Amino acid sequence: MDIGYYPGCALHGSSNDYGSSVQACLAALGARLCELDDWICCGATAAHSLNHMLALALPSRNLAIAEHQGYGEVLAPCPMCSMELLKARDALTSSADMRRKVSEIVELEVQGSTQVFNLIQVLQKIGLEAIQARVVRQLSEFRPACYYGCLLTRPADTVKFDDCEQPSSMETILRSLGAEPVDWNFKTECCGAGMTMADGPTTLELSHKILSNAAAHGANCMVVACPMCHVNLDMKQADIEREYDCRHDLAVYYLSDLVGLALGVDEKTLGIDRHFVVKR
Amino acid sequence: MSGNHHATESDVFSETNVAACYQCGKCSAGCPMAEHMDLLPNQLVRLVQMGRIDRAMRAESLWKCVSCVTCSTRCPKSVDCAGVLDVLRQLAFERGAVPDARRRTLLFQKAFLDNVRRNGRVCELELIGVFKTMAFASDWNVLKLMEDATLAPKLMQRRKFHFVGERVKDRGIVKRIFDRCNSMKLDLPSDSENS
Numbered sequence: 473m474d475i476g477y478y479p480g481c482a483l484h485g486s487s488n489d490y491g492s493s494v495q496a497c498l499a500a501l502g503a504r505l506c507e508l509d510d511w512i513c514c515g516a517t518a519a520h521s522l523n524h525m526l527a528l529a530l531p532s533r534n535l536a537i538a539e540h541q542g543y544g545e546v547l548a549p550c551p552m553c554s555m556e557l558l559k560a561r562d563a564l565t566s567s568a569d570m571r572r573k574v575s576e577i578v579e580l581e582v583q584g585s586t587q588v589f590n591l592i593q594v595l596q597k598i599g600l601e602a603i604q605a606r607v608v609r610q611l612s613e614f615r616p617a618c619y620y621g622c623l624l625t626r627p628a629d630t631v632k633f634d635d636c637e638q639p640s641s642m643e644t645i646l647r648s649l650g651a652e653p654v655d656w657n658f659k660t661e662c663c664g665a666g667m668t669m670a671d672g673p674t675t676l677e678l679s680h681k682i683l684s685n686a687a688a689h690g691a692n693c694m695v696v697a698c699p700m701c702h703v704n705l706d707m708k709q710a711d712i713e714r715e716y717d718c719r720h721d722l723a724v725y726y727l728s729d730l731v732g733l734a735l736g737v738d739e740k741t742l743g744i745d746r747h748f749v750v751k752r
Numbered sequence: 753m754s755g756n757h758h759a760t761e762s763d764v765f766s767e768t769n770v771a772a773c774y775q776c777g778k779c780s781a782g783c784p785m786a787e788h789m790d791l792l793p794n795q796l797v798r799l800v801q802m803g804r805i806d807r808a809m810r811a812e813s814l815w816k817c818v819s820c821v822t823c824s825t826r827c828p829k830s831v832d833c834a835g836v837l838d839v840l841r842q843l844a845f846e847r848g849a850v851p852d853a854r855r856r857t858l859l860f861q862k863a864f865l866d867n868v869r870r871n872g873r874v875c876e877l878e879l880i881g882v883f884k885t886m887a888f889a890s891d892w893n894v895l896k897l898m899e900d901a902t903l904a905p906k907l908m909q910r911r912k913f914h915f916v917g918e919r920v921k922d923r924g925i926v927k928r929i930f931d932r933c934n935s936m937k938l939d940l941p942s943d944s945e946n947s
Contacts, residue, residue, distance in 0.1 A: 481874035486912040510921050512872045517819050518864040521841045526865075526933035533929060577932045579925055626821040627834070636825050662784050662820035669883060670860035672899060674818065678784055707903075746910040 475594065476543030476586070477505035478534055480553040480699075481513050487550075487699035489743030490726050494549050494591060496742050497728035500735040501598050501606065505547065508537050514556040517666040529577045531560035536580035545587045547594050549728075551623035551631075551698045552666075557588045558630050590624060591697045591727055592641045593633065600648050608736035610650030616695040616725070617686035618642040618653050619705070622662050624697060636660065642695060642727055649734040656689035658682045663704040672711075679704045680712045683720040693751065694724040702726065707748045723751040759939045764843075765800060768836045772829040773797045779823035779833045789813035793823045793833050800836055806943045809844040813837075815854035839938070846937050856896075859886050869930040875917025 483491035495505060515530035535557060538546050548554035564571050564584025575581045595603065618639075625636040634641045639660065643653040663682055664675025683705060686694055696702050706724035713719055724747065732742045739745055773794070780792040791799070791811040799808035814837055823833035844850050850858045863883040867874055880900075888897045907913035920926065 484918060485874060485876045485914065486907060488912060489910070510872075512920055512926055513868040513874055515868070516864070518861040518868075520838055521819070521861055522845050522865065523933050523936075524838065524842060524938075525936045526930065529929050529933050530868075533925070577929055579928070622820040622822070626825045627832075628825055660822075662818050662822070665818055665820070667818055667857070669880070669900075670857040671816075674785070674788070674816070678818070746912060748906070748910075 473503045473598070474506055475503060475589075476538050476541070476546035477507045478511055478538075478546050478548040478553060478557070478588075479507065480548060480550040481516075482550050482699035487702060489746040490549060490699045490702065490728075492741065492743035492746075493726045493728040493732060494547075496737050497732035497735065498547075498594065500732060500737050501595075501603060503594070503598065506541075506543065508534060508543070508546070509541060511537060514553045516552050516556070520556070525577070527556065528560050528563050529574060531556040532564060532574045532582050532584075533578040533580065535560060535564070535584060535586050536575070536578055536582035538586040539582060540580060543586065545589060547589050547591070549591045549697070550700075551590055551621065552700065554588050554590045555623040555627075555631055557586075559627075560584070561586070561588065562630055590631075590633065592624070592645070595645055595727070595731065596641065600645065603645070603731065603735075604648060607649060607734045609734060611646065611730055611734050612650045612652075613692075614646070614651040614730060615690060615692045616646060616651060616653050616730070617656050617689065617691035617693075618646065618659065618695050619663075619682060619686070619701060620660050621696065621698045621701040622660065622665065625660060642697065645727070646695065646730060649731065651730065653695075654686070654689045654691045656685055656691065658685040663701045665700050665704075668700070668704060668708070673715075675704050676708060676712050676715050679708060680716050680718075683709070683712065683722055684718075686722060687720065691722065694722050695727055695730060696724060697727045709749050721749070723747065723749050761800075761803060761805065761940065764839050764938050764940050765836065768832040768839065769830055770797055770800050770836055773801060773827075773831045774829060776828060778826045778828065779831075782822040782826045783817075784820060784822070785813075785816045785818060788816050793837070796840065797831060797833055797836055800840075804943065805840075805843065805940065806849075809840045809847070810849050810851060811840070812851050812854050814841050814844060815850065815857040842938055843940060847942075855890055856887050859883060859890060865930075869927060870919075870923070871917060872920030872923050872926045873918055875914075875919070877914065878917055
């Protein structure tokens with residue numbers, strides 16, 4: 473399976489472990505990721521907070537690139553990116569006037585016809601049976617708290633994915649690979665997202681609550697599908713422990729890490745050795 | 753007022769369905785930042801309904817908001833509460849009305865966009881350098897300046913630290929996109945000009 477690939481800034485930056493993980497996991501499933509040529513930033517939180525038109529234009533430029541390169545489907549592993557791409561797509565398909573206006577701004581004709589998928593959706597597309605057929609080891613020792621964060625399921629009428637209060641798509645995949653995901657309360661509570669630099673204490677507070685609830689429900693690790701969530705829960709875990717005088721000791725895996733392990737891909741190739749919190 | 757083509761409130765808030773709000777408070781109940789806010793999401797929506805845009809856009813809450821979109825998701829009347837806050841943020845930014853206490857957050861968003869305009873993608877080291885410098889020049893907080901200083905070697909160890917950030921090949925188009933969008937302000941007259 474060939475699919476267009478929009479990594480986004482985080483996966484090319486300090487979340488390049490997620491990039492390695494996604495590439496390795498999907499390669500083991502026979503999927504080929506074709507990176508969009510000269511893609512640009514989606515605008516993230518800054519664009520939608522300060523300039524509505526920019527928040528539509530930046531992702532639309534990427535949709536235009538995908539269209540012109542002939543990719544009907546694009547994987548965006550970062551939910552901020554996938555959400556902004558989907559929002560732009562909705563705006564473009566809503567009116568010819570909007571398509572014309574945006575096409576002028578981005579200097580490429582864009583229809584908004586490209587389908588955008590997150591990592592979980594691509595795994596669903598490949599199919600549980602196809603994944604199970606290639607499994608070499610069960611994930612029995614993992615009791616993950618599957619953490620979805622905000623933008624995989626919200627805004628619901630834009631991303632149209634899973635259930636925005638009690639999602640279960642990650643649990644379904646991991647259970648089929650022998651893991652025992654826990655039932656817990658903070659699946660979609662915000663970790664503080666892009667406020668890590670601007671308002672550190674807020675992200676520490678929100679992320680601390682998430683880790684605490686996961687542990688209280690018997691989880692021995694976290695699973696995420698978002699690079700911002702990973703930073704706030706993994707890279708900042710030591711800061712959280714210091715701030716709240718506690719020990720969390722919860723390794724934070726990307727979904728592609730665990731699926732990759734089940735498929736026999738090694739930790740180094742997946743980038744697991746580059747996480748901050750090490751599994752004991 | 754002749755010859756002026758200002759946007760009206762119904763234009764800039766047109767996609768947010770703000771008239772439908774009946775103040776049930778579900779948005780505020782689900783907001784993870786509610787206890788840190790001066791004005792709650794439902795109160796901001798109420799102010800907008802009443803045409804008190806100036807008051808609403810000066811709220812510190814706008815910059816405490818983490819953009820989690822829980823408010824819009826839970827609204828039983830499909831009011832796009834998160835969208836209302838986005839419009840208020842843009843207005844506050846355009847009018848220089850962001851409260852001093854929240855300057856740091858605004859500086860980060862601005863630095864982020866400037867970085868993208870220059871490079872096409874986020875160059876993390878450059879962004880952190882610029883942001884930390886501008887924030888320090890604004891608040892003279894040495895502790896905040898030094899925060900995360902120990903992160904650099906840890907990131908380097910993990911091959912996550914990029915000395916040279918990446919830039920897109922066609923940076924001209926990025927600048928032109930930014931410049932076109934930057935010239936499209938919301939252009940809403942202040943409350944005193946509205947009848």
